[in-house]
Amino acid sequence: MIDNASIRQLITAQIPDARVEIFDRTGTMDHFNISVSSAEFSQKSLIEQHQMVYAALRPALKDGRLHAVELKTHALERFPS
Amino acid sequence: MSNELRAEIDREIAENKILVYGKGTKTMPRCGFTLETIEFFNRFGYPFEVIDVLEHLEKREVLSEMTNWPTLPKVFINGKFYGDTDILGPMESSGELGEILGQTFGAPPQPTIQLH
Numbered sequence: 152m153i154d155n156a157s158i159r160q161l162i163t164a165q166i167p168d169a170r171v172e173i174f175d176r177t178g179t180m181d182h183f184n185i186s187v188s189s190a191e192f193s194q195k196s197l198i199e200q201h202q203m204v205y206a207a208l209r210p211a212l213k214d215g216r217l218h219a220v221e222l223k224t225h226a227l228e229r230f231p232s
Numbered sequence: 233m234s235n236e237l238r239a240e241i242d243r244e245i246a247e248n249k250i251l252v253y254g255k256g257t258k259t260m261p262r263c264g265f266t267l268e269t270i271e272f273f274n275r276f277g278y279p280f281e282v283i284d285v286l287e288h289l290e291k292r293e294v295l296s297e298m299t300n301w302p303t304l305p306k307v308f309i310n311g312k313f314y315g316d317t318d319i320l321g322p323m324e325s326s327g328e329l330g331e332i333l334g335q336t337f338g339a340p341p342q343p344t345i346q347l348h
Contacts, residue, residue: 197322198315202300212302219303222318 152180153216158208165207166191168227181218192226200224237294245308249336250280253295254305258282265316269305272317277341278333310336 155173162169166189174184185204192200201222211217245251252269256262261270266282273280285291285304296302299313307314309332314320323329334340 198313198319201315201319205302206300209300209302 153211161211162187162207166203184221186223188225188227190227190229192224193229234294237291244283245311248281249310250278251308252282252305253285254282255286257284262286266305269317276333278337
């Protein structure tokens with residue numbers, strides 16, 4: 152089991168600007184719909200975007216806190232600063 | 233052990249232009265997503281192989297590490313990793329997948345029934 156705040160923390164530790172939406176699909180805190188938007192995704196293929204999120208979630212997937220994720224990613228426009 | 237598994241996986245990827253690591257076999261899929269992937273590639277008509285890793289936890293771990301992708305099925309085309317149908321579906325719609333398969337096989341798929 153893992154709570155929403157810990158999921159968000161894992162993702163933003165690797166993708167600082169990520170906007171993360173989390174939905175507990177089963178009410179058992181281990182199967183989630185996660186949607187992530189970030190400017191880091193721009194110029195990246197869909198698979199690379201997913202791999203970035205999975206890499207961030209790796210510790211929780213590996214130790215079994217997180218069983219299943221249905222993932223959606225969205226690239227945000229990168230504005231010149 | 234994991235080096236041997238890695239070598240085995242590299243060999244399997246090299247030997248099959250379309251390779252699906254999944255749960256169950258082509259004739260007896262044991263997971264809805266594996267079945268979905270088999271049906272997906274059946275529609276294209278190119279040859280593909282399915283390798284069952286359901287009971288092979290160690291190999292699944294090596295595969296996940298190689299790909300940064302925690303779930304099955306895992307699809308490789310021409311040696312490159314393409315995730316699952318969540319990725320391949322949009323790639324089909326955009327025409328990208330058709331191009332990749334065309335380049336991989338160098339010819340359109342053979343029809344199953346040939347007319348004289």
